[in-house]
Amino acid sequence: MKIPLSWLKDYIDIDLSLEELARTLTMVGLEVEEISVIGLPLPENSGRQEFKFTGLAWDPEKFIVAQINEVMPHPDADRLTLCRLYDGSQEWVVLTGAPNLFPYKGMGTLEQPLKVAYAREGAILYDGHKPGYELSKLKRTKIRGVESFSMVCSEKELGISDEHEGVIILDPDAPTGTALVDYMGDAVFEVSILPNMIRDASMVGVARELSAVTGKPLKIPSRKATSTGPRIDDLAAIEINDPNLNPRFVLGLVQGLEPKPSPYWVQRRLRLAGMRPINSIVDATNYVMLETGEPLHAFDYDVLVQRAGGKAPTIITRAADPGETLTTLDDVERSLDQHTILVCDTAGPLSLAGIMGGLESEVTETTRNVLLEGASWNFINVRRTSSRLHLNSEAGYRFGRGVHPALASWAVDLGLERMAAWSGGTIAQELVDNYPQPPFDPLVSISVQDVERKLGVTIPAQQIAVILTRLEFVCKVDGDIVQAQTPPHRLDIGEGVIGKADLMEEIARIYSYNNIPETNLADELPPQRNNLELANEEKIKDILAGLGLQEVITYRLTSIERETRAYLQGQSLDPENYVRLLNPIAPERSVMRQSLLASVLEILEKNARIREHLAFFEIGAEFIYEQKNSLPMEPRKLVIGMSGKRSNPSWDLQTSGNLDFFDLKGVLDAMLQKIHLQDVSFQPAKHPSLHPGKCAQISVNNTMIGVFGEIHPRVKQNYDFLTPAVYIAEIDLEALLPLIPLRFETSPVSVFPPVLEDIALIVEETIPADKVEALIRQTGGKLLADVRLFDVYRGDRIGAGKKSLAYSLTYQALNHTIESAESTALRNKIVRRLEREIGAVLRDN
Amino acid sequence: MSEKPTILAELEHTQQKALALLAEIQDEEPLQAWKREYLGKSSSVMSAFSSIGQQPKEFRPLVGQVANQVKQALEAALEDRARIVTEAALTRKIADDRVDVTLPGRQPLTGGLHPQTLVLRRIFAIFAEMGFQVYRSRDVESDEYNFELLNIPAHHPARDMWDTFHIDQPGVVLRTHTSPGQIRVMREQAPNPIRVILPGMCYRYEQISSRSEIQFNQVEVLAVGKNITFGDMKGTLNGFVRRLFNADVRTRLRPSYFPFTEPSAEMDVECFVCGGKGCSVCKGSGWLEIMGCGIVHPTVLKNGGYDPEAYSGFAAGMGPERISMLLHKIEDIRYFWGNDARFLEQF
Numbered sequence A: 001m002k003i004p005l006s007w008l009k010d011y012i013d014i015d016l017s018l019e020e021l022a023r024t025l026t027m028v029g030l031e032v033e034e035i036s037v038i039g040l041p042l043p044e045n046s047g048r049q050e051f052k053f054t055g056l057a058w059d060p061e062k063f064i065v066a067q068i069n070e071v072m073p074h075p076d077a078d079r080l081t082l083c084r085l086y087d088g089s090q091e092w093v094v095l096t097g098a099p100n101l102f103p104y105k106g107m108g109t110l111e112q113p114l115k116v117a118y119a120r121e122g123a124i125l126y127d128g129h130k131p132g133y134e135l136s137k138l139k140r141t142k143i144r145g146v147e148s149f150s151m152v153c154s155e156k157e158l159g160i161s162d163e164h165e166g167v168i169i170l171d172p173d174a175p176t177g178t179a180l181v182d183y184m185g186d187a188v189f190e191v192s193i194l195p196n197m198i199r200d201a202s203m204v205g206v207a208r209e210l211s212a213v214t215g216k217p218l219k220i221p222s223r224k225a226t227s228t229g230p231r232i233d234d235l236a237a238i239e240i241n242d243p244n245l246n247p248r249f250v251l252g253l254v255q256g257l258e259p260k261p262s263p264y265w266v267q268r269r270l271r272l273a274g275m276r277p278i279n280s281i282v283d284a285t286n287y288v289m290l291e292t293g294e295p296l297h298a299f300d301y302d303v304l305v306q307r308a309g310g311k312a313p314t315i316i317t318r319a320a321d322p323g324e325t326l327t328t329l330d331d332v333e334r335s336l337d338q339h340t341i342l343v344c345d346t347a348g349p350l351s352l353a354g355i356m357g358g359l360e361s362e363v364t365e366t367t368r369n370v371l372l373e374g375a376s377w378n379f380i381n382v383r384r385t386s387s388r389l390h391l392n393s394e395a396g397y398r399f400g401r402g403v404h405p406a407l408a409s410w411a412v413d414l415g416l417e418r419m420a421a422w423s424g425g426t427i428a429q430e431l432v433d434n435y436p437q438p439p440f441d442p443l444v445s446i447s448v449q450d451v452e453r454k455l456g457v458t459i460p461a462q463q464i465a466v467i468l469t470r471l472e473f474v475c476k477v478d479g480d481i482v483q484a485q486t487p488p489h490r491l492d493i494g495e496g497v498i499g500k501a502d503l504m505e506e507i508a509r510i511y512s513y514n515n516i517p518e519t520n521l522a523d524e525l526p527p528q529r530n531n532l533e534l535a536n537e538e539k540i541k542d543i544l545a546g547l548g549l550q551e552v553i554t555y556r557l558t559s560i561e562r563e564t565r566a567y568l569q570g571q572s573l574d575p576e577n578y579v580r581l582l583n584p585i586a587p588e589r590s591v592m593r594q595s596l597l598a599s600v601l602e603i604l605e606k607n608a609r610i611r612e613h614l615a616f617f618e619i620g621a622e623f624i625y626e627q628k629n630s631l632p633m634e635p636r637k638l639v640i641g642m643s644g645k646r647s648n649p650s651w652d653l654q655t656s657g658n659l660d661f662f663d664l665k666g667v668l669d670a671m672l673q674k675i676h677l678q679d680v681s682f683q684p685a686k687h688p689s690l691h692p693g694k695c696a697q698i699s700v701n702n703t704m705i706g707v708f709g710e711i712h713p714r715v716k717q718n719y720d721f722l723t724p725a726v727y728i729a730e731i732d733l734e735a736l737l738p739l740i741p742l743r744f745e746t747s748p749v750s751v752f753p754p755v756l757e758d759i760a761l762i763v764e765e766t767i768p769a770d771k772v773e774a775l776i777r778q779t780g781g782k783l784l785a786d787v788r789l790f791d792v793y794r795g796d797r798i799g800a801g802k803k804s805l806a807y808s809l810t811y812q813a814l815n816h817t818i819e820s821a822e823s824t825a826l827r828n829k830i831v832r833r834l835e836r837e838i839g840a841v842l843r844d845n
Numbered sequence B: 001m002s003e004k005p006t007i008l009a010e011l012e013h014t015q016q017k018a019l020a021l022l023a024e025i026q027d028e029e030p031l032q033a034w035k036r037e038y039l040g041k042s043s044s045v046m047s048a049f050s051s052i053g054q055q056p057k058e059f060r061p062l063v064g065q066v067a068n069q070v071k072q073a074l075e076a077a078l079e080d081r082a083r084i085v086t087e088a089a090l091t092r093k094i095a096d097d098r099v100d101v102t103l104p105g106r107q108p109l110t111g112g113l114h115p116q117t118l119v120l121r122r123i124f125a126i127f128a129e130m131g132f133q134v135y136r137s138r139d140v141e142s143d144e145y146n147f148e149l150l151n152i153p154a155h156h157p158a159r160d161m162w163d164t165f166h167i168d169q170p171g172v173v174l175r176t177h178t179s180p181g182q183i184r185v186m187r188e189q190a191p192n193p194i195r196v197i198l199p200g201m202c203y204r205y206e207q208i209s210s211r212s213e214i215q216f217n218q219v220e221v222l223a224v225g226k227n228i229t230f231g232d233m234k235g236t237l238n239g240f241v242r243r244l245f246n247a248d249v250r251t252r253l254r255p256s257y258f259p260f261t262e263p264s265a266e267m268d269v270e271c272f273v274c275g276g277k278g279c280s281v282c283k284g285s286g287w288l289e290i291m292g293c294g295i296v297h298p299t300v301l302k303n304g305g306y307d308p309e310a311y312s313g314f315a316a317g318m319g320p321e322r323i324s325m326l327l328h329k330i331e332d333i334r335y336f337w338g339n340d341a342r343f344l345e346q347f
């Protein structure tokens, strides 16, 4: 909302600087986003600037209110005129090209001089001929042989609006010779209105907040003009079908008026407030809306009479019938539903209540009698209709947030007065006022202790009452209790405990949040609990980062097509189980992911173009909708993805080859070890994304916690990978996390020297390596401190279908030095057992 | 009595000559050659020992004694010289042994955490020390928890504050904020006091740009108890902001609106990029909007199972992405979920 300072000053005295005013407004909840200066001096830049200032200051010596006494034709140019202009001390001849001066050309000395904004040589103003706002300095030139050193300004040149069709013609009472800034210098505050402060989308509303903070009295405008016309009762009637939709409807009538351009000061104010002046009738309705916050609507009364067959029209309000249509004044035919409220007459719909008028009964150049509507509407219906029709209007914006019905008659009265003042005509006596459902304005009581309890500050009852009274609550103080009657312009104050909270906000705002002292929490601490799930997830992240993997966090919004890429044809995830968006922003973000694996593959693919070594992981939720009548499951997963070179390239070393299955397995081994899981085993497995021969499942204590392996070559083809193979692990955290022990035990470290020995065993290819190792460990018992596989050989020297596994064994005891006899005996025992149970043969080197 | 054998004079001469030559030697190789020449098997000193038998009897002891003296003198001199030569060689070797220290180092493989994990941990840690524990809740929420129970009825003007992703199931949405967790934690904990922070991914229907994302983290703060005030909220949040940014950053609270708090406020911190003078980061205002907050609305307390006449509380919500962007001068919010290694590796 744009608030011109000059307009605001109609309702309250302001002696604050522009910055102080902006700060004051911001601190009551009317955040000032920007201040455009229209002629007034810009604040000096003190180094600390709290608000954004834009605009043009008018030099009081260079911009003057002047009068054109005569408009003369230019001797050589039809499109130019020469003006005899008096600037208060001297008369000049000034060249202009303004089309709105042509009508005065050749009329000789004007009976009523034209008041204009006059810029002298050296004035800095906006260049009216260039797009946007570009500053230029007014210089002496010759145009078509006539010397020009000054000019008559348009609104654009002065920074008032982008209007450059003609020069400004000021109101006749503008004082010739005065500095322009003193006559109409201004500043416009761009204020954002919070959803619960729609009452402040008006000049009076903003002034009221200022009055509450500064204590300066609020000057509420009221109608002064008297009615001289006939009584309205005989000329119009109102029928309200549903008071829930339309709690109040007020009509006033002005007869014998004539639409014309509004006075210049009205046009300027409307423009500064962001509205386009139309004519003196429409301008009056907009002006009063901006002034009071109550949108008004003007009907061409004669059209209504005609529609009523020559009789006095009856206005009927009701819900629209589904399928009903109305052509609004923007000439669009709107189809309506049962939530739309209509203003009708006996012949049918006239306008969309609270949103936009209809085309047929709109005010035109030929309108001579105006029926003026001020009403109140159910905000939910108004919101529904404007959002369904994508129809944003100033009226819909206000009514859609709730306008108090009490404003209707006040605003209609002001509207009638301004219309008659700017368009002529006489005001009919009385109003037609149908008010079937006045809202309940709650009486709320709040105590000093209530305020203490919620705000942490002691504010005496008297001071509470002063704050609320300035906001027009009617207050009674009884000891520590203040009884506050909600004023009839607010719909945001509730009853009981909610009303108390509502008042608390008013008190805190006006008292100022800055004045509430800062304290530390002193209340009882809640019962403390562990958050093992989170702690373990964070621990796993640390372990993986320590193992050289980079964490990623990906989009949880994806598309079915993107996820299908990660699976073999015919084996993708069940499309029925997706959480599907009803209103996606784009097809590629239309479902919640069901596969974290697919998300991580995408990141691998993306980074494959910029890095040779890829090692990423992500922990996050998947979304699976199995039971559509409840909320979806959100199981958490860990996915690791690796591909490319085993190490980073260096300037003097060749790289160490490509990552493979066992690099990923090594990472998993290390991770599982660091979270102290016991009884981990691996078995060959199948997975719809993985190579059938290079896929394993991980079990802990016979609980399956995940699968890993090489991405199936056919799946890999769906991606743009340059690397030879891609490895993925998919770990189910819901299964893994509960297995992580709360505590773990350590083993003692021996002080006796170890005995190291290597053995190589030839076994059948079908015997899994982990079985061999398990047998070695079992047989070696406590004295066998470590077993490490250091070589696997296949080849002619041992025959087809066989493999040789070479182990490095470490014998070590906690309580004595192992002699060679003891280690030899142990070795023989191990070899014999392996021979017996799996047919292993000791290989001679 | 025979004459003194000539060998005695020869030995003396040899000693003088050898020592003179030795003193000139600088390197290992001539040193070895010298050793062979003067102390080798066929050297004149060693030959002197084998020639003792051919000397006149009465001089034999003398010849032996002199030869021995010469040999010892040469050996001692050799040892000294050898030490000097070795020292000199090491000095030369050290002097010649240099690397180009400006060549790049060989980088080990380093992993890392996502910037948002890092910033969330910072936030968690600061609040943990004030007694706030982490409470997580779901991403896909019911309209009831996301809106209704938070005092945002259908068609309420406040709904305009959130552009919501709806699910094809009626009454289900992607949470637009972590606030539904407030109701969940209250219903779990009532009537115990509560101090939690609620982190999580939230979603809003928006066009993706450098400034706005459809998916973003949020962290909410919730304290509920019998004696919790607006002043406590100020103290807690100021404490947090001072620890996150710096100890003497200025802050301000200004009125705002959220349906689930009343009074509501927006907390601004003085722009630490320009020190409050106004810059592009703070859009010329000198202030950075950092979080929304307020006193928990009585309706929300009631929906959570707390009597609003007896209990009070405050809630606050902040955007960790915004905080990272400010702390690390990240100019495009899309970097976060883009996961380009070149971005991630900078943390």
Ligand SMILES: [Zn+2]
Binding pocket: B271, B272, B273, B274, B275, B276, B277, B278, B279, B280, B281, B282, B283, B284, B286, B287
């Ligand atoms: Zn700044």
